Amino acid sequence: MNSPIKLQPDETFILNVGPQHPATHGVLRVKMEMNGEYIVNAETVIGYIHRMHEKMGEVKTYPQFLMNLSRMDYLGALGYSHGHVLLIEKASGIEVPERAEYIRAIMVELNRVASHLFWFGAFVMDLGGFSPLMYALQDREYILDMLEAVTGSRLTYCYFRFGGLYNDIDDDFISAARRFIPRMRKSLKKYHKLVTGNIIFHKRLEGIAPLSQEMCRKYGASSAVARGSGINFDVRKNEPYSVYPEFDFDIPVFHECDSLARYKVRMEEIEQSLRIIEQGLDKLPDGPIMPEKKPKLIKPPPGDYYQAVETARGSFGIRLVSDGGKTPYRLKLRSPTYSNMHLFDESCRGMMIMDALAFMGSLDLVIPEIDR
Amino acid sequence: MICEKTRLALQKLFPTPEPQEAPIEDAGEEKDKKVPQEPRNNGLVERDYAVHGYHLDAQVSPDQLLEAVTIVDEAEFFIESITGVDWIKDGQLEVIYDFSRYDFDLCRVVIRTRVDRNHPVVPTITGIYAGANWHERETHEFFGIKFTGHPHLVPLLLPEDADFHPLLKDFKA
Numbered sequence: 001m002n003s004p005i006k007l008q009p010d011e012t013f014i015l016n017v018g019p020q021h022p023a024t025h026g027v028l029r030v031k032m033e034m035n036g037e038y039i040v041n042a043e044t045v046i047g048y049i050h051r052m053h054e055k056m057g058e059v060k061t062y063p064q065f066l067m068n069l070s071r072m073d074y075l076g077a078l079g080y081s082h083g084h085v086l087l088i089e090k091a092s093g094i095e096v097p098e099r100a101e102y103i104r105a106i107m108v109e110l111n112r113v114a115s116h117l118f119w120f121g122a123f124v125m126d127l128g129g130f131s132p133l134m135y136a137l138q139d140r141e142y143i144l145d146m147l148e149a150v151t152g153s154r155l156t157y158c159y160f161r162f163g164g165l166y167n168d169i170d171d172d173f174i175s176a177a178r179r180f181i182p183r184m185r186k187s188l189k190k191y192h193k194l195v196t197g198n199i200i201f202h203k204r205l206e207g208i209a210p211l212s213q214e215m216c217r218k219y220g221a222s223s224a225v226a227r228g229s230g231i232n233f234d235v236r237k238n239e240p241y242s243v244y245p246e247f248d249f250d251i252p253v254f255h256e257c258d259s260l261a262r263y264k265v266r267m268e269e270i271e272q273s274l275r276i277i278e279q280g281l282d283k284l285p286d287g288p289i290m291p292e293k294k295p296k297l298i299k300p301p302p303g304d305y306y307q308a309v310e311t312a313r314g315s316f317g318i319r320l321v322s323d324g325g326k327t328p329y330r331l332k333l334r335s336p337t338y339s340n341m342h343l344f345d346e347s348c349r350g351m352m353i354m355d356a357l358a359f360m361g362s363l364d365l366v367i368p369e370i371d372r
Numbered sequence: 373m374i375c376e377k378t379r380l381a382l383q384k385l386f387p388t389p390e391p392q393e394a395p396i397e398d399a400g401e402e403k404d405k406k407v408p409q410e411p412r413n414n415g416l417v418e419r420d421y422a423v424h425g426y427h428l429d430a431q432v433s434p435d436q437l438l439e440a441v442t443i444v445d446e447a448e449f450f451i452e453s454i455t456g457v458d459w460i461k462d463g464q465l466e467v468i469y470d471f472s473r474y475d476f477d478l479c480r481v482v483i484r485t486r487v488d489r490n491h492p493v494v495p496t497i498t499g500i501y502a503g504a505n506w507h508e509r510e511t512h513e514f515f516g517i518k519f520t521g522h523p524h525l526v527p528l529l530l531p532e533d534a535d536f537h538p539l540l541k542d543f544k545a
Contacts, residue, residue, distance in 0.1 A: 047529035054514075055538055090425065217450040217474065219503030226474065233474040306425035306470070306480065308452075317470065321457050330539075334453040334470070342506050371529060 012040050015353070019048050024360065025122060026367030030344075037352050042345050050371040057331030062088055062162065062298040065331070070156040072335065073369035076115035077157050078108045079311030083318050085160045086241060087307035091300035091320060092162075099287040100164040101243045106177070106280040107147065107159065109273040113184065114143040115312035116266050116273075119364045123263065124195055126361040127204050132195055139187050146176050162298055164290035177281060181274050188270060196267070205260035209347055209359035212257065220339040223314030224269070225363060227253050228261035235310035246283065247276045259362040266364070299324060313337050313364055337363070338370045374447060375427050375479040379416065381443045382430050382481075386415050426470075426480035434485050434494050441497045444471045444481055454507035456515040458489070460541040465492045465515055487517070496522040514539040 018029035027048035033041040053068050060068070069084045070077035082104060089096060117140040121133030144154045150169050151159040159166050195201055216226045226233050234251045236244045252268035254261035300322040308317045314336025321330035340363050348356040416430045432440045452470035459466060469483040487494060496519040497504045508519045509528040516537040519525060527534050537543060 047527075047531075050529040052538060058539075087425075090423065217448065218501050220451040220453070220501075231474050232476075238473075238476055239478055304424060304429075304482075306482075308425070308472070315452075315472075317452055319453075319455065319468070319470070330455075330457045332453065332455040332468075338506065339451075339503060342503055346502065 010035070017357075019045075024367070025365055028341075028365065028367050028370075032353065032356075034353065037354075039348050039351050039353060039356055042348050042356070044341060044345055046341070046367070046370050048371065049368050051368075053333060053372045054331055057328055057333075059327060061326050062300075062328070065328075066160070067156070067158045070158060071368065072333065072372060073311065073313060073366050074155050075118050075366055076111050076312030077155065078104075078111040078159065079309060080316055081157065081160045082108050082242070083307055083309035083311070083316050085162055086309065087305055087318050087320055088162050088298060088300065090307060091303070091305040091322060092295065092298055094163045094294060095291050096163055097288050097291060098243070098285050100289045102280050102284050103165055103169055103289065104160060105243050105247070106169075106277050106284075107151075109276045109280070110143050110147060110177070111157075112312045113270050113273050113277075114140045114147075116270050117143075119266060120191065120195075123361040123364075124201075127201060127358060129195065129198075129201070132191065135187065135190065135194075139184060142176075142180055142183070146173060146180065149173060149176075161290065163294045164288070168289045174281060174284075177277060181278055184270070184274055188267070191267070196264075202260065204355075204358050205263060205362070206256075206258060208259045208355045209351065209362070210257040211343065211347060215343065215347065219343045221314075221343060222336050223310075223312075223340065223364070224262045224265035225314070225340045225343070227251065227265045228259075228362075229257045230255035233315075235308050235315050239308060241307070241309060243280075244276075247279050249273075249275050249279075259359055262362040297326065299326060308334075311336065313366060313369065314340060333372055335369045335372060337365055341365060341370055373479075374473065374477045378444065378447050378449075378479060378481060379418065379428055381447070382416050382428065382440060385430070385432060385436050385440060385443075421480075426482050428479070428481045429484070430482070431484050431486070434487055437483070437485050438495055438497065438500070440483050441469065441500050444483070445500050449473055449479075449481060451501045451503050451507075454504060454511055456511045456517055456539065458515060458539065458541045459486070460489070462486075463489045465489050465517055467494050467511065467517060469497070492517040493520055494518070495520050498522055513537065516540065 012033050012035045015032045015034045018024045019027040029045040031043045032039050056068055057065050069080040072080050117136040121136035124132040148154045150167055150173055151157045211229050213229050213231055216229050216231055232251055232253045237251055249272045252265050254264050302322055302324045305320045308315050316336055317334035319332040320328050323329040414431045414433055419426055419429050421427050449471035452472050455468050457466040464486045466484055466486050471481040473479055494517055506528055508522055511517055512525055513527040513530045
């Protein structure tokens with residue numbers, strides 16, 4: 001025997017993945033009990049980048065907390081801000097001008113495309129294909145430039161205000177967005193040609209990590225994790241908010257339950273987001289972007305309020321318990337990847353380690369969003 | 373409608389259907405009310421979805437909790453989150469469970485229970501919803517609430533040797 005360590009058939013060893021491992025896309029650690037190449041048991045350890053946003057929510061006033069939301073999920077930040085402003089507007093009865101709502105939807109969808117593009121590149125890179133990441137980042141760069149011109153930042157946007165927006169969009173933005181849509185559609189075709197039909201890609205994902213609908217329900221999974229398992233659930237359709245009922249778009253659902261289905265859902269979602277952006281630009285009404293009447297001090301009346309939105313990573317919920325003061329009494333942030341990641345421990349048992357890492361990639365993890 | 377069905381099922385937990393008690397937490401009506409509010413009694417209240425964002429709001433006692441959660445589980449709700457609130461003036465801690473649905477029959481259910489602040493003990497629901505595991509661990513470390521029967525009640529987000537509960541209102545850093 002060449003190897004000094006001889007493993008008995010039922011003997012297991014502990015493999016520590018992370019917290020600084022490229023496959024975990026951030027500071028996530030998984031303690032895996034292995035039997036050879038097979039995972040016997042796994043325990044996810046999170047909290048390495050915990051910043052206690054919920055406590056910050058209790059000590060900061062409502063407007064001061066606006067910037068925190070985009071620090072949760074740095075890839076799809078606008079979706080989270082959207083949930084926050086919708087909640088406070090609902091609680092304190094602030095009317096939002098129609099134009100502002102349309103611009104919000106356009107921005108959130110652009111951000112969703114950017115987030116999915118990054119995920120696409122990183123996911124394929126996990127599986128060993130490097131060049132799709134470069135293509136994806138090139139397309140994403142266009143979106144970031146557009147968003148930067150309007151919001152002033154490239155990642156951690158603080159663009160939404162209670163009642164409206166910080167800045168109106170201009171003709172440059174509209175023409176750039178109109179140019180972007182056909183460009184992105186062309187790129188999508190390229191991606192499908194380059195990646196989706198690839199035989200190695202299929203072999204790595206097909207039939208891997210099947211998640212049953214029952215399991216999704218018990219863990220509260222959302223986004224592509226639920227929709228890849230045949231659950232037709234998207235907060236934009238199930239619990240319509242903002243101006244989403246005005247748009248004609250589909251929710252892609254695949255019934256294969258495997259990692260490939262989750263991949264297909266997200267790729268199809270890019271196309272659906274483009275449709276929403278297209279319709280939003282067509283329907284964009286004129287008018288103000290901030291309401292004329294707005295309370296100077298945001299003080300929602302005492303009570304308990306909840307708002308859910310569909311972010312790039314799934315159903316994000318935010319709960320406010322107000323005592324009528326200047327700061328929230330309690331602010332709970334329900335992050336979607338937290339529930340999606342929780343599935344991992346149970347479902348990766350018996351899997352080979354390389355399949356488990358592919359499965360982890362298909363969950364679309366952003367660690368600061370899990371840890372909050 | 374699933375909401376009506378769930379309401380009737382949950383109502384059975386409360387033997388005498390309480391006559392419309394004053395809506396304590398209803399927003400928008402009494403704005404300049406500064407009197408500290410009394411903790412509400414156990415019972416089921418229907419909320420205005422447009423204002424609060426959920427439909428059914430059931431406050432149960434800790435020993436009724438498993439029964440209530442079983443009802444929503446049987447009606448195929450998925451678990452959204454679990455969290456706590458520190459009502460330091462009442463000397464109580466509240467645990468809030470959020471449930472929602474995957475289908476288009478929109479119904480959000482909130483189950484809440486209140487426990488003594490000095491002796492916060494709630495039964496775990498991990499036996500019913502496996503996904504409650506992390507949520508309960510998080511609530512445990514942030515509020516010090518003990519979930520009896522939880523398989524692995526150790527800190528999740530905080531350091532492993534953390535012996536403080538940062539979301540309690542009397543927590544000083």
